[in-house]
Amino acid sequence: MRAALVSEYRKWASTRMWWILLIVMAAYMAFLGVVMAFTVTLQPAEGSGAMPIDGIDAALTVYTLGNALGYVFPLLAGAMSMTAEFRYQTITPALLADPRRSVFLGAKLLSAVLIGLAFGVVGTLASVAGGAPILALRGDGAFLGSTDVLVPVLLSVVALAIWAFVGVGVGTLITNQVAAIVVVLAFTQFVEPILRLGMGAVELLEGAAKFLPGAASEALVGASTYASLGMSDLLQRPAGALVFLAYGLLFAVIGRFTTLRRDIT
């Protein structure tokens, strides 16, 4: 397993795609941090009925943007680490070097968590760096010393790492690189947001929306852009964490017994 992990580390270190994703994520999160910090510090118009977000809630909304809106980046990086093996057929020499397919998948999942931590740290720091000065100047303060803020911020880093783990699972299920990218983008940018809003509006499905992966990850973090806007409720933190992890594990296990059991041709 150690050799497999070193091999995976070298695969990451010798390719550039995830660096591009990381840099784009940093820029995007810093930008969103600025925009969101401005938004939450605007006073709602009289009689608009909108609930102002202030204090710690404002800070949490801004600082956990990485998980709320930036999780597509580690998810893509994780998925592409697997689909690239199929796209470039490097899975053939990889399985020749070590034919144990569970070891291959396990090393990929673990190494993706490490890369995901990098996405978590960079993405979270970028949104904090973008939003904190504005919150401090225009709002109720940056709240960077508060445990109520720091714990969700740290968990946001953890959640983003798990997104990379989930990504490897997605890539194992959908080995076609283009298809995997399309599915990830469509699901994260379109399907899940609509589902969460739509299910929240239908009484029968209201309870199910919180089991969607994005909602579960927000439950783990303990802060949600959606929830703070009053649009959906979340699971308790431990339950959310378990549901979120279960997605990654489920995808990986299904992938192990479908894609990785098949013939490699």
Added chain:
Amino acid sequence: MISIDSLTKTFGTVRAVDDLTFEVRPGVVTGFLGPNGSGKTTTLRMLLGLVSPTAGRATIDGREYAQIPQPARVVGAALEAASFHPGRTGLDHLRVFAPQVGVSDQRCRELLEMVGLADAAKRRVGGFSLGMRQRLALATTLLGDPPVLVLDEPANGLDPGGIRWLRELLRHFAAQGRTVLVSSHVLSEVQQTVDDVVIISRGRLVHASPLAELAAQAERHVDVVSPDAEALKAVLDAQRWSYAPASHDGTRVFRVADVAAAQVGAAAYAAGVELHALTQTEVELEDVFLRLTGQTDQPDAVQEVAA
């Protein structure tokens, strides 16, 4: 020793490999030959544990590939020259697999030098020519200094100099007592390299022997032309040679089977028959190969499936 034992693989209704049995002995280079789509790559992938057989077994010294601990130290295999991440450098490609093979970066550099890619160590594989990729694939197989080499179409994309270099390298490995199995869809490409041949067609074994025995199957013949066709016929009949008249640009040519030009010339001279042409057709192994694999008739229905 590689043993392929009653190996069968079906894809849907197609039997890509059909009850195939042969052995590859150490110390020689064995050519694994067949037209595209005849099941060569599928056979090799089953041997290497990438494809699971429908029936039968493929073993290396009695063990299946997946049962060998650190298999890359026992078997070096290259399948297709396309298994590279284009963004990775030549050296990084080797370094990715080095931990599992259990070798150092130094060994990776040595191998790049050995296959003539030392200058390309820091270049991305995306910019490599097909020949360079073949060399890099070969370097990957040699990482663990394995006693068994399995190479799928290694000569594809190599220039004539590269093919010659590969031939000498493979002969050298065989001389060291290693087992070397090389696939190709063109016999002439490996004719000067291999000692043994295993020929398959439509997933079935059609011939396995030392190359010399295959060559013995090649039919030589002599084309002979005389202005006095009747006299020549009488000579050929007197010798009890089998021949067939053929027409060549209006001249009558007699194609005489399984004789040497000197025999025909001597017989004609002794009978006083004037000859205008006497052409020996040398052993054409490729023709034997094409005949064995049925490529002289019609296209193979299985061809597209198993490549």
